[in-house]
Amino acid sequence: MSVSNTATPRGTEPGRGIAPDTVRYNREVPGLGDPVFDISDLSIHYGSNKAVRDVNMQVGPRQITAMIGPSGCGKSTVLRTLNRMNDLIPGARIEGRVTYHGEDLYASDVDPIEVRRRIGMVFQKPNPFPKSIYDNVAYGPRINGTRGNMDDLVEETLTKAALWDEVKDKLKESAFALSGGQQQRLCIARTIAVNPEVILMDEPCSALDPIATLKIEDLMYELAAEYTIVIVTHNMQQAARVSDRTAFFTASVDGEGDRYGSLVEYDETATIFSKPSDQRTEDYISGRFG
Amino acid sequence: MSTEAPEAAPAPEEPRRGTTLRSSKGRMADPLFKWAVASCGTVVLVILALMVLRTTTEAWPVFAKEGFFGFLTGEQWQSGNSRTEITGTYGAWPFIYGTLVTATIAIVIALPLAIMVSFYLTHLAPRRIAKPLSYTVELLAAVPSVIFGLWGLHWFLPNVLRPFFEFLEGVLGWFFLFEGPIRGVGYLSAGIVLAIMILPIMTAIIREVIAVHPVEQRMAAYALGSTRWEVLRNVVLPASFSGIVAAAMLGLGRALGETIAVLMLIGGSQSWGASLFGTGSSMASHIAATFGEATPESRTALMAIGVALFLVTMIVNILARVIVWRLGRMTGDAAV
Numbered sequence: 001m002s003v004s005n006t007a008t009p010r011g012t013e014p015g016r017g018i019a020p021d022t023v024r025y026n027r028e029v030p031g032l033g034d035p036v037f038d039i040s041d042l043s044i045h046y047g048s049n050k051a052v053r054d055v056n057m058q059v060g061p062r063q064i065t066a067m068i069g070p071s072g073c074g075k076s077t078v079l080r081t082l083n084r085m086n087d088l089i090p091g092a093r094i095e096g097r098v099t100y101h102g103e104d105l106y107a108s109d110v111d112p113i114e115v116r117r118r119i120g121m122v123f124q125k126p127n128p129f130p131k132s133i134y135d136n137v138a139y140g141p142r143i144n145g146t147r148g149n150m151d152d153l154v155e156e157t158l159t160k161a162a163l164w165d166e167v168k169d170k171l172k173e174s175a176f177a178l179s180g181g182q183q184q185r186l187c188i189a190r191t192i193a194v195n196p197e198v199i200l201m202d203e204p205c206s207a208l209d210p211i212a213t214l215k216i217e218d219l220m221y222e223l224a225a226e227y228t229i230v231i232v233t234h235n236m237q238q239a240a241r242v243s244d245r246t247a248f249f250t251a252s253v254d255g256e257g258d259r260y261g262s263l264v265e266y267d268e269t270a271t272i273f274s275k276p277s278d279q280r281t282e283d284y285i286s287g288r289f290g
Numbered sequence: 291m292s293t294e295a296p297e298a299a300p301a302p303e304e305p306r307r308g309t310t311l312r313s314s315k316g317r318m319a320d321p322l323f324k325w326a327v328a329s330c331g332t333v334v335l336v337i338l339a340l341m342v343l344r345t346t347t348e349a350w351p352v353f354a355k356e357g358f359f360g361f362l363t364g365e366q367w368q369s370g371n372s373r374t375e376i377t378g379t380y381g382a383w384p385f386i387y388g389t390l391v392t393a394t395i396a397i398v399i400a401l402p403l404a405i406m407v408s409f410y411l412t413h414l415a416p417r418r419i420a421k422p423l424s425y426t427v428e429l430l431a432a433v434p435s436v437i438f439g440l441w442g443l444h445w446f447l448p449n450v451l452r453p454f455f456e457f458l459e460g461v462l463g464w465f466f467l468f469e470g471p472i473r474g475v476g477y478l479s480a481g482i483v484l485a486i487m488i489l490p491i492m493t494a495i496i497r498e499v500i501a502v503h504p505v506e507q508r509m510a511a512y513a514l515g516s517t518r519w520e521v522l523r524n525v526v527l528p529a530s531f532s533g534i535v536a537a538a539m540l541g542l543g544r545a546l547g548e549t550i551a552v553l554m555l556i557g558g559s560q561s562w563g564a565s566l567f568g569t570g571s572s573m574a575s576h577i578a579a580t581f582g583e584a585t586p587e588s589r590t591a592l593m594a595i596g597v598a599l600f601l602v603t604m605i606v607n608i609l610a611r612v613i614v615w616r617l618g619r620m621t622g623d624a625a626v
Contacts, residue, residue, distance in 0.1 A: 083513065088512060
């Protein structure tokens with residue numbers, strides 16, 4: 001993978017859009033294949049407020065799908081419907097259909113606990129448990145009753161998360177002793193320790209400095225060989241750098257004055273950033289609003 | 291910034307500007323306030339010291355006759371009638387035992403209950419249920435203990451506890467803690483009512499402790515496929531450990547010292563036995579029960595029980611601190 005043009009994100013000048021050559025990792029965009037998620041006519045309500053309306057998109061396997069858009073556009077909300085984290089918010093309910101490998105995620109006999117074991121999540125702020133580094137990684141396998149050698153599993157997981165070399169001598173130390181970037185990689189390790197198929201990332205780098213951000217991006221790129229990754233990000237360059245496909249959401253106001261979010265355009269990342277088909281997308285990526 | 295710099299520079303040329311810095315307000319007010327606050331703190335210490343000193347001196351003749359540990363472990367309590375010397379036998383063990391047993395029963399029942407109620411109130415209950423339920427629990431704290439005693443004795447005991455005791459004795463009667471006969475009043479009755487009495491204060495504190503638990507950590511646990519119970523046990527409780535122990539200590543403190551309700555429910559005998567159905571007395575209930583008709587001699591002995599109660603409470607508190615300190619480091623509780 002090339003680390004060429006990362007120091008200064010280019011192509012952000014108004015009116016030009018981000019040139020496709022800012023895509024950092026050179027690889028073919030994998031096809032949607034047999035989609036992991038199929039979202040159709042998805043609307044999300046919070047109480048009486050219909051916060052997200054009519055989202056249709058598919059997420060392909062073993063690739064990185066980015067969701068971008070201004071604040072309030074519903075991208076994080078949509079992300080949280082993919083592993084039923086929205087269930088934890090009182091008053092949240094969905095309309096429409098979200099399938100995971102063809103299975104309705106919201107069917108009445110689907111166990112949200114089981115869903116979250118297969119579809120992990122990494123959050124905006126690094127949120128390790130106040131436990132040792134080792135216990136953070138081992139938490140998921142332990143509650144899932146994973147058998148086998150925990151030491152090996154922890155080493156293997158931390159290696160995958162590109163953290164092993166930095167922490168191998170202090171596994172028993174508190175996770176809070178790590179830097180923010182290390183903590184976030186630990187959280188990624190904690191997520192992949194339960195061997196999910198999908199990793200959802202909700203602005204995983206927004207609390208990190210640029211160097212730590214690049215490390216997470218490298219990690220995401222490597223993980224995409226094995227996992228399906230969906231990332232919500234505020235950072236357009238990040239979406240351009242790491243993702244294969246990008247969904248652009250926007251916030252609108254309906255006739256009754258209610259704000260809502262909706263999907264404007266979803267396409268291969270290079271297309272979204274070079275020749276978007278919707279004017280709103282172009283305005284956003286060229287920095288004219290948002 | 292830019293406006294401050296030019297102002298500071300010409301200061302030496304204008305001597306009058308310096309006088310604006312001289313005022314007696316800050317120089318006097320802060321030390322005065324500090325002194326006032328410090329003396330309030332000292333008063334608490336002085337009162338405590340005086341109480342300990344006074345009760346200990348009053349109780350001294352009993353300790354002199356029975357020996358300090360003899361008094362704590364003695365099982366006989368025979369009051370004498372002398373005005374000048376100690377003629378009876380004074381052993382406080384049945385009362386110490388009664389106190390420890392009832393308080394232990396209370397905490398064993400109330401602690402898990404308080405944790406569950408708190409978790410429900412803070413994280414699970416819909417707002418329209420959580421609010422009234424919180425108020426109800428707090429209202430429970432405002433009920434005077436004599437009401438608990440009356441209610442316990444006349445309604446709770448015959449209608450709920452006695453059938454429950456009979457069931458317990460039927461199933462676990464072979465075990466020495468649940469050996470009959472069932473008298474109704476006794477250690478278990480007092481302990482269970484005490485549990486209800488200490489529930490509000492413990493719930494109030496544990497609720498606050500659990501409420502400040504960072505939501506991101508719960509979300510992380512849920513996202514790993516934790517059930518609600520796993521989130522409570524593995525994430526919320528370890529992080530709230532020291533606060534929960536503090537709540538347990540407050541509850542225990544109240545249970546150890548509670549007088550009237552225990553007096554009404556414990557049976558009032560001066561003996562002790564292992565069975566939880568047995569009757570006895572606690573230190574506080576024995577003092578309250580016999581203080582009225584106490585002779586000067588037995589009054590001295592009651593003072594000695596007071597000293598013992600103070601000691602027991604103190605030891606329990608020190609133990610709790612040690613537990614928090616030792617376990618807190620293991621569980622990585624940030625507050626320790």
